[in-house]
Amino acid sequence: MAEPPAFNASIPNGGNSLEVDVNAQYAGYEFNYSYIVFCGFIVWLIIPGIGLLYGGLARRKSALALLFQSLMVVAVTTFQWMFWGYSLAFSRDAGPFIGSLTNFGMKHVLAAPSPGSNVLPEIVYCLYQLLFCACTVMIVVGGAFERGNIIPSLIFSFFWATIVYCPIACWTWNSNGWLYKLPSLDFAGGGPVHISSGWAALAYAFVLGKRKHHGEHTHGKPHNTTLVFLGTVLIWFGWFGFNGGSALNASIRAMLAAFNTNTAACTGVIGWVLVDYIRNRGKFSVVGACEGAIAGLVGITPAAGYVSVWLAAVIGFITAVICASLQNINDWMHIDDGMEVFKLHGIGGICGAFMTGIFATSSISALDGVSVYPGGIDGNGKQVYLQLxxxxxxxxxSFTVSCILLYILKFIPGMNLRVEEEAEMIGLDKAQFVDEQIGDWSMFDTVPGVMGKNNESSGAMVTPMPKHESPETA
Incomplete structure (x- = not known):
C-alpha cells in the first residue's frame, strides 16, 4: 500500500480537479473515509432522535415545537458551520483558544487531507464535525422547552455555536488547542458536546425562569412514552457513529469504541433501572430505562477509545447511577430544567471525563497504531488532574458566556426570548404553528349530544364515557 497522503500547503484545496485526479492520493485508503461518511450519516439521526425524545418528554401541547426545532437547528447550524464555524474550530493556523477565518465560507475545504486525519478528505471531516455541532446545539435547546420562543432560540443557536461550541472544540480537538496540548483526553466530545451543552441548557433554564404552573396534573410528566422510546433508539443507533467514528479511521480502535458505546449504554440502562426499582418499590419506568441509556452513552463518550470493554461497562453503570440518584437536582437548584439536560449531559459528561482520566489505558489507545495515552490505571495519576x-x-x-448571550438577547427590544404567559398556557404548538397537531385529531372531536370538557394538558376535548359501559366494552 502506498504512503498515506500528506497535506501540501501550496495546494490547500487538494488540487485542481480539472488537471489531476484528486482521488488518486487516497488509493488504498478509501475504506477510512467510506467508514467515516457512514458514521456521519447515522450521527445525523441523533438530531431528530433528540427532537422525538424531547417531544415525548414535553406535554402534548408543546411537543410539535421540539420536532420542528430539531430540523431547524440542523439548518441553522449547517449555515453557521459553512459560514465560519468550521474555520473557527478547525483551521490549521488556529491559536490555542480559537481558530482563524482561513477557511471562511468553506474556502479550500475539499480534497486535501484533513487536519484531523490525513486519510480523510477535508470535506468528509468537515461534514462529520458539523453533525457534532448540530447535535450539541439541539441538546442545548432542551433547556427552553415549553416556554422559549422559537425564532430567538434559533438566533441563540447560531451565536452559541459561534462563541461557545467552536472555541471549546478548538481547545479540545484542534492540534493547536490548549486542552489538546495538555493533553486532556476526550475521544468523542465529553467536553465540547456534553459538558458544554449541559451547562448552556442550565443557563437557558435559569435566564428564562420557571414555567407557569396553574394546577395542570400533567405538569412535568412525559406526554408520550412511545416517542421517548423511539427517540432513544435513534440516539443510541446514531451514537455508534458518534463514538465509533471519532478515531477518524477504520482501525481496531474505532471498532472497540463502537463496542464500548453499546456496552456503556446497556450498563447505563441497568444502573438507572436498578435505582428506579429501589426508589419506586419494585416498579419499573420505561422513561427511566431510556434516561439510563442516554446517561451511559454520555459517560462513555470521552472514554470510548481509551478504555477496555469492562471498564466501559463500569463507566456506563456509575454514570447512570449518579445521574439517577440526582432526581431532585432541579428542586435543589431552584431551576426548571424539565428535560433534565444538565443532569444527563452536564453531570453525566463530568462523570465520563473524570473517569476517563482514571481508566484510560495505553494499550487501548494504541489500537490505532499511533496513539499512546495512559491514565491513572496505568500509573499516570497526573491525567486525573488534567481532566479536572x-x-x-x-x-x-459555557455557563458564563451562555448567560451573557441569553441576557443580551433577552433585553433586545422585540426579541421576546420567552413566550407570553397566554401562549405558554395554550401551548407552543397552538400559539406558533399552523393547523397541525401531534397525534390523533380525533381527540378534539366530541360525540353529538355529549358535552366534552377541556383537558388542561393538551387542550383536547375529552368525551366522558357513558356510565353503563366498562373500559373493556367502550
Missing amino acids: AEIAAISGY
Whole structure:
C-alpha cells in the first residue's frame, strides 16, 4: 500500500480537479473515509432522535415545537458551520483558544487531507464535525422547552455555536488547542458536546425562569412514552457513529469504541433501572430505562477509545447511577430544567471525563497504531488532574458566556426570548404553528349530544364515557 497522503500547503484545496485526479492520493485508503461518511450519516439521526425524545418528554401541547426545532437547528447550524464555524474550530493556523477565518465560507475545504486525519478528505471531516455541532446545539435547546420562543432560540443557536461550541472544540480537538496540548483526553466530545451543552441548557433554564404552573396534573410528566422510546433508539443507533467514528479511521480502535458505546449504554440502562426499582418499590419506568441509556452513552463518550470493554461497562453503570440518584437536582437548584439536560449531559459528561482520566489505558489507545495515552490505571495519576482542568474550564466558560448571550438577547427590544404567559398556557404548538397537531385529531372531536370538557394538558376535548359501559366494552 502506498504512503498515506500528506497535506501540501501550496495546494490547500487538494488540487485542481480539472488537471489531476484528486482521488488518486487516497488509493488504498478509501475504506477510512467510506467508514467515516457512514458514521456521519447515522450521527445525523441523533438530531431528530433528540427532537422525538424531547417531544415525548414535553406535554402534548408543546411537543410539535421540539420536532420542528430539531430540523431547524440542523439548518441553522449547517449555515453557521459553512459560514465560519468550521474555520473557527478547525483551521490549521488556529491559536490555542480559537481558530482563524482561513477557511471562511468553506474556502479550500475539499480534497486535501484533513487536519484531523490525513486519510480523510477535508470535506468528509468537515461534514462529520458539523453533525457534532448540530447535535450539541439541539441538546442545548432542551433547556427552553415549553416556554422559549422559537425564532430567538434559533438566533441563540447560531451565536452559541459561534462563541461557545467552536472555541471549546478548538481547545479540545484542534492540534493547536490548549486542552489538546495538555493533553486532556476526550475521544468523542465529553467536553465540547456534553459538558458544554449541559451547562448552556442550565443557563437557558435559569435566564428564562420557571414555567407557569396553574394546577395542570400533567405538569412535568412525559406526554408520550412511545416517542421517548423511539427517540432513544435513534440516539443510541446514531451514537455508534458518534463514538465509533471519532478515531477518524477504520482501525481496531474505532471498532472497540463502537463496542464500548453499546456496552456503556446497556450498563447505563441497568444502573438507572436498578435505582428506579429501589426508589419506586419494585416498579419499573420505561422513561427511566431510556434516561439510563442516554446517561451511559454520555459517560462513555470521552472514554470510548481509551478504555477496555469492562471498564466501559463500569463507566456506563456509575454514570447512570449518579445521574439517577440526582432526581431532585432541579428542586435543589431552584431551576426548571424539565428535560433534565444538565443532569444527563452536564453531570453525566463530568462523570465520563473524570473517569476517563482514571481508566484510560495505553494499550487501548494504541489500537490505532499511533496513539499512546495512559491514565491513572496505568500509573499516570497526573491525567486525573488534567481532566479536572478540562471540566472546570469548559463548565465555567459555557455557563458564563451562555448567560451573557441569553441576557443580551433577552433585553433586545422585540426579541421576546420567552413566550407570553397566554401562549405558554395554550401551548407552543397552538400559539406558533399552523393547523397541525401531534397525534390523533380525533381527540378534539366530541360525540353529538355529549358535552366534552377541556383537558388542561393538551387542550383536547375529552368525551366522558357513558356510565353503563366498562373500559373493556367502550
